[in-house]
Amino acid sequence: MESQTKSPRSLLICVLVLCVQLRLASAGDCPADGRTWVPFRDRCYYFVHGEEDAIKSYTYARAKSLCQGYELLSVQSAEENDFVVKYSPSVWKGRVNVWLGMYYDTNSENMRWLSEDPVQFTNWEDSYPSDLLPMETCVSLHSDTGKWENVSCVNDLENGVVCEIAQKVEQPRRKPSALLSALVILSVLAIVGVSAAIWFVHQKHNFGSSIVTAFEYHPPFRVLDTDQSCLVESEELDSVP
Structure with a gap:
């Protein structure tokens, strides 16, 4: 089953695209009244x-x-x-x-x-x-x-x-915009950090399971009990001329 957890890179791209869209939406020059x-x-x-x-x-x-x-x-x-x-x-x-x-x-x-x-x-x-x-x-x-x-x-x-x-x-908005930009950057870093930790734990869990599975013991044939083994050996000796 494929992992549903997004990689940190994908989340970073999504956040950056959202920031650009918000930046463009806030821009404006002349009245838009038709x-x-x-x-x-x-x-x-x-x-x-x-x-x-x-x-x-x-x-x-x-x-x-x-x-x-x-x-x-x-x-x-x-x-x-x-x-x-x-x-x-x-x-x-x-x-x-x-x-x-x-x-x-x-x-x-x-x-x-x-x-x-x-x-x-x-x-x-x-x-x-x-x-x-x-x-x-x-x-x-x-x-x-x-x-x-x-x-x-x-x-x-x-x-x-x-x-x-x-x-x-936009000159009067420079200070609020700088604060908003700092908050966005910190949010991006926090999201990337948490996502990276989740992604790492998920990958580690999958890797550990594969190791255990690889080292499971699967005997090529069934081993006989000790008593049965001795019986077989005595039979073989009796059959020797």
């Missing part, structure tokens, strides 16, 4: 578009509602600004004015992002500043030039909306 998210550096972007060849127009309030749960586009660098300009033609036809998630903060009397981050990069047109009231001042980005324009948060309609969110990076 929409097309475009990764760029540590952010993910969703370019909202309507029906093909249809005029699209959104108020500032509507643009924010379309990105509910995420952020309306905020541009923090020239590289990010260029990314939006270069990717826009693959979504929209012709020039599009994209709402930026910027507003006028009455406390600081400066423009700020909806994420409450300070404005560290700008790309204004030559017409900046505008004659709009500060409380009604919002900003749109021209998809063909990448320039920014002051527009009315209340009265203007723009035809481009981009939502964004930070990618799910």
